[in-house]
Amino acid sequence: MQIPFIDLKTQYESYKEEIDKEVLSVLSSTQFIMGPQVAKLEASLSAFTGAKYAFTCSSGTDSLLLALMAIDIQPGDEVITTPFTFIATAETIALLKAKPVFVDIDEATYNIDPKLIEAKITSRTKAIMPVSLYGQCADMDEINAIAKKHNLIVIEDACQSFGAEYKGKKSCNLSTIGCTSFFPSKPLGCYGDGGAIFCNDDALGEKIKSLLNHGQGKRYEHKYIGINGRFDALQAAVLNAKMNHFEAEITKRIEIGSRYNTLLNSAKVVTPTIRADRTSVFAQYSIRTKDREAMAKKLNDAGVPTAVHYPIPLHLQEALAYLGYKKGDFPISEKVGTEIMSLPMSPFLTTEQQDFVVNTIKA
Numbered sequence: 067m068q069i070p071f072i073d074l075k076t077q078y079e080s081y082k083e084e085i086d087k088e089v090l091s092v093l094s095s096t097q098f099i100m101g102p103q104v105a106k107l108e109a110s111l112s113a114f115t116g117a118k119y120a121f122t123c124s125s126g127t128d129s130l131l132l133a134l135m136a137i138d139i140q141p142g143d144e145v146i147t148t149p150f151t152f153i154a155t156a157e158t159i160a161l162l163k164a165k166p167v168f169v170d171i172d173e174a175t176y177n178i179d180p181k182l183i184e185a186k187i188t189s190r191t192k193a194i195m196p197v198s199l200y201g202q203c204a205d206m207d208e209i210n211a212i213a214k215k216h217n218l219i220v221i222e223d224a225c226q227s228f229g230a231e232y233k234g235k236k237s238c239n240l241s242t243i244g245c246t247s248f249f250p251s252k253p254l255g256c257y258g259d260g261g262a263i264f265c266n267d268d269a270l271g272e273k274i275k276s277l278l279n280h281g282q283g284k285r286y287e288h289k290y291i292g293i294n295g296r297f298d299a300l301q302a303a304v305l306n307a308k309m310n311h312f313e314a315e316i317t318k319r320i321e322i323g324s325r326y327n328t329l330l331n332s333a334k335v336v337t338p339t340i341r342a343d344r345t346s347v348f349a350q351y352s353i354r355t356k357d358r359e360a361m362a363k364k365l366n367d368a369g370v371p372t373a374v375h376y377p378i379p380l381h382l383q384e385a386l387a388y389l390g391y392k393k394g395d396f397p398i399s400e401k402v403g404t405e406i407m408s409l410p411m412s413p414f415l416t417t418e419q420q421d422f423v424v425n426t427i428k429a
């Protein structure tokens with residue numbers, strides 16, 4: 067048995083007719099940039115999350131960059147975030163010559179530990195950027211309360227958590243700005259690069275919309291220095307077809323994630339902790355084991371692919387060495403980075419495939 071890590075093939079085959087129809091409609095309309103497919107998707111994304119504004123853009127990374135640009139992050143400003151995430155989280159802060167200031171994670175959820183945030187706030191701190199890692203939201207209430215007290219803005223890096231719920235509200239609509247990614251392997255993936263930015267504030271909405279299109283207001287009138295951060299109509303067409311199935315996919319993801327948790331209960335691995343007041347959409351289903359190399363080999367030999375998200379915390383990355391962090395600065399991130407490992411996960415993972423993965427782990 068060879069099990070796919072993320073089963074995009076079965077997904078496409080299941081919705082092929084609808085996806086092909088939407089994509090072909092864009093091809094025959096020749097409206098490739100913005101247009102009705104993009105507008106339709108933005109309306110569904112706004113309705114889905116409850117956020118007043120949803121702007122699609124070129125990638126999850128650009129959604130973070132645009133959010134930081136929209137709140138006017140300047141060189142020398144500090145943005146507090148987690149070192150246990152994908153590089154894009156800190157990369158976008160650094161790209162604006164602002165300073166990523168790291169705070170270690172909670173060992174149970176792998177998300178930023180709100181208890182450690184206040185100690186890192188200085189007069190230069192402008193924003194907090196929690197990451198909703200693996201599909202589970204960070205402690206947004208605690209983080210928003212700290213931000214309110216210190217007059218900071220909270221940007222949720224929800225690149226892995228689109229569709230997740232936190233106290234009955236949707237990820238991406240839990241703070242001043244929410245950012246997500248439609249990279250193919252994310253919970254809502256398109257067939258290339260893409261992302262979206264969410265907010266409820268009118269002035270911020272106007273600015274984000276303009277920034278992602280060269281700071282343009284009226285055509286060829288440029289109010290801000292922006293970027294070409296637009297989303298393709300062809301990708302919007304793919305997502306318009308997939309949105310019809312997204313709720314059902316989330317249900318499957320939650321079912322499969324909890325089934326993994328139950329089945330792996332008796333195995334010598336640490337399974338994900340999902341807080342009672344939120345859901346995870348399991349962008350990754352990640353376990354921890356002290357013996358990762360051997361476990362990965364055993365699984366790979368049996369035809370079960372695995373991955374590591376993420377082996378090197380950001381404070382130990384060469385590109386960010388100038389920040390001056392050293393080994394030992396964020397012990398929980400470092401420890402989790404040596405033990406974490408992701409298993410095959412998708413709404414199309416069959417019970418038989420999942421049993422095979424679990425039995426291989428337990429063997």
Ligand SMILES: *Cc1c(COP(=O)(O)O)cnc(C)c1O
Nearest residue numbers: 125126127152154225226247249
């Ligand atoms: C995927 C991801 C991003 C970047 O999204 P892209 O669409 O690949 O640019 C940013 N942050 C996190 C946490 C991610 O998982």
